[in-house]
Amino acid sequence: MSDYDYDLFVIGAGSGGTRAARVSASYGAKVAVAEEYRVGGTCVIRGCVPKKMLVYGSHFSEDLEDGKNFGWTWDNAQFDWVTLRDKILADVDRLNNAYTDTLKNHDVEILLERAEIAGPHEVKLASGKIVTAKYILIATGAWPDVPEFPGSEYMSTSNEMFHLDKLPETVIISGGGYIANEFAGIFNGLGSEVTVVNRSDVILRGYDESLRDRLLQIALTKGIMYKFNCTFDKIEKREDGSLDVYMDGKTRPVQADVVLAATGRRPKIDGLGLENAGVKINEKDAIIVDDYSRTNVENIYAVGDVTDRVQLTPVAIREGQAFADTVFGDNPRTVDYQCIPSAVFSQPPIASVGLTEGEARNQYGNIKVYSSDFRAMRNVFADRHERSLYKMIVEHQSGKILGLHMIGPDAPEILQAAAIAVKAGLTKQAFDDTVALHPSMAEELVLFK
Numbered sequence: 370m371s372d373y374d375y376d377l378f379v380i381g382a383g384s385g386g387t388r389a390a391r392v393s394a395s396y397g398a399k400v401a402v403a404e405e406y407r408v409g410g411t412c413v414i415r416g417c418v419p420k421k422m423l424v425y426g427s428h429f430s431e432d433l434e435d436g437k438n439f440g441w442t443w444d445n446a447q448f449d450w451v452t453l454r455d456k457i458l459a460d461v462d463r464l465n466n467a468y469t470d471t472l473k474n475h476d477v478e479i480l481l482e483r484a485e486i487a488g489p490h491e492v493k494l495a496s497g498k499i500v501t502a503k504y505i506l507i508a509t510g511a512w513p514d515v516p517e518f519p520g521s522e523y524m525s526t527s528n529e530m531f532h533l534d535k536l537p538e539t540v541i542i543s544g545g546g547y548i549a550n551e552f553a554g555i556f557n558g559l560g561s562e563v564t565v566v567n568r569s570d571v572i573l574r575g576y577d578e579s580l581r582d583r584l585l586q587i588a589l590t591k592g593i594m595y596k597f598n599c600t601f602d603k604i605e606k607r608e609d610g611s612l613d614v615y616m617d618g619k620t621r622p623v624q625a626d627v628v629l630a631a632t633g634r635r636p637k638i639d640g641l642g643l644e645n646a647g648v649k650i651n652e653k654d655a656i657i658v659d660d661y662s663r664t665n666v667e668n669i670y671a672v673g674d675v676t677d678r679v680q681l682t683p684v685a686i687r688e689g690q691a692f693a694d695t696v697f698g699d700n701p702r703t704v705d706y707q708c709i710p711s712a713v714f715s716q717p718p719i720a721s722v723g724l725t726e727g728e729a730r731n732q733y734g735n736i737k738v739y740s741s742d743f744r745a746m747r748n749v750f751a752d753r754h755e756r757s758l759y760k761m762i763v764e765h766q767s768g769k770i771l772g773l774h775m776i777g778p779d780a781p782e783i784l785q786a787a788a789i790a791v792k793a794g795l796t797k798q799a800f801d802d803t804v805a806l807h808p809s810m811a812e813e814l815v816l817f818k
């Protein structure tokens with residue numbers, strides 16, 4: 370008999386927590402997981418998945434337009450926000466049930482309530498009950514960081530965007546990261562007037578500069594407006610619920626139905642009781658962990674966004690898996706953070722793996738950059754003047770590919786496969802040796818000159 374109620378208590382049933390709980394239980398551990406909102410976490414409930422559905426939904430406006438050149442006509446095409454929203458929310462319910470079933474099928478006990486740490490081996494539940502566990506895993510994710518200024522409480526976050534009562538006519542988006550640019554594309558595609566307001570003059574920091582420039586150019590052509598080096602002064606709410614947004618010291622406000630704060634996500638540690646066990650955090654509120662996701666307290670671990678290593682779902686899942694393998698699977702494992710592919714589901718999307726041109730120049734000095742700047746066949750046919758850009762960054766001496774960056778239709782779908790080659794350390798020659806698959810956009814990857 371164990372001295373504890375559970376072998377493992379997981380706080381947060383998101384991407385990382387669910388994987389860790391399920392796999393630990395499959396190794397024979399007695400596991401419970403506490404979830405204060407909905408099983409599945411950010412990705413499934415109010416992140417990647419519903420966002421991607423909105424991207425699909427919004428892209429039909431262009432597809433319908435392009436269809437005319439392919440011989441199709443539509444009479445009076447209409448979009449209904451509530452239909453799309455409710456279909457997405459129903460799909461979220463389906464996934465929520467699927468995640469719940471998976472945990473139950475692995476004998477993981479689910480406690481649908483908030484939990485906080487009460488001591489190194491103790492967890493206090495919202496109901497007041499205290500349970501004990503040999504190991505505690507913190508997998509509480511991250512939370513939108515809303516700037517503070519008069520009226521900023523009227524801003525929405527990505528959490529609320531999936532539940533809007535109606536399609537906003539005007540949307541102002543604060544931020545320049547991937548969430549800001551994705552929602553800009555979504556609402557622009559659905560017919561809203563969109564302005565992205567950024568306090569610097571850079572969008573998508575961390576992505577290759579040529580791709581960021583290309584997205585900006587295309588987004589402007591599509592009608593998305595950008596305000597750079599611009600700050601918010603205050604927001605006032607009108608009687609009809611719309612918002613007066615004051616920016617940059619100007620006395621005249623800009624009117625908006627929705628103002629979205631997409632200004633970053635902070636580790637979710639508020640009220641988590643970390644101090645009760647002495648768990649250390651860094652200056653960005655991230656829980657400090659070692660390569661095995663162990664905190665400074667021997668039996669307390671943390672995975673996913675709350676550790677602010679790489680805030681992506683597949684990374685949280687890998688960290689959860691590695692935790693379970695290490696602690697309960699007798700197979701100590703760390704996560705390899707090199708060459709993690711990532712995407713921005715803007716319109717068109719961006720996908721990237723490895724070093725940007727700037728990073729490669731700084732690290733290697735002598736590099737070669739190959740690029741292909743082309744119009745996808747479909748866009749040519751549709752009279753859509755939207756050019757794709759693929760870039761391959763190669764180490765001069767060895768020919769090894771250091772980075773691959775793409776903007777264009779289906780870029781994330783194409784890049785996932787190419788990322789295997791980059792991760793495996795292949796050279797450009799290996800790409801050149803591969804016969805093109807024609808006609809495709811992806812063939813540009815093996816035709817770089």
Ligand SMILES: Cc1cc2nc3c(=O)[nH]c(=O)nc-3n(C[C@H](O)[C@H](O)[C@H](O)COP(=O)(O)OP(=O)(O)OC[C@H]3O[C@@H](n4cnc5c(N)ncnc54)[C@H](O)[C@@H]3O)c2cc1C
Nearest residue numbers: 381383384385405410411416484509510673674680681682
């Ligand atoms: C709009 C948006 C779009 C995104 N798009 C992508 C994408 O396209 N691709 C991608 O890879 N990533 C994307 N992400 C990021 C991705 O969702 C996260 O990286 C991922 O969900 C992190 O997993 P996690 O397990 O760390 O945390 P989460 O999935 O956030 O899970 C944490 C869970 O803990 C619960 N919780 C928190 N505190 C407590 C507590 N005290 N007690 C009980 N429960 C608690 C929360 O309710 C939540 O369910 C997106 C995020 C957002 C917001």
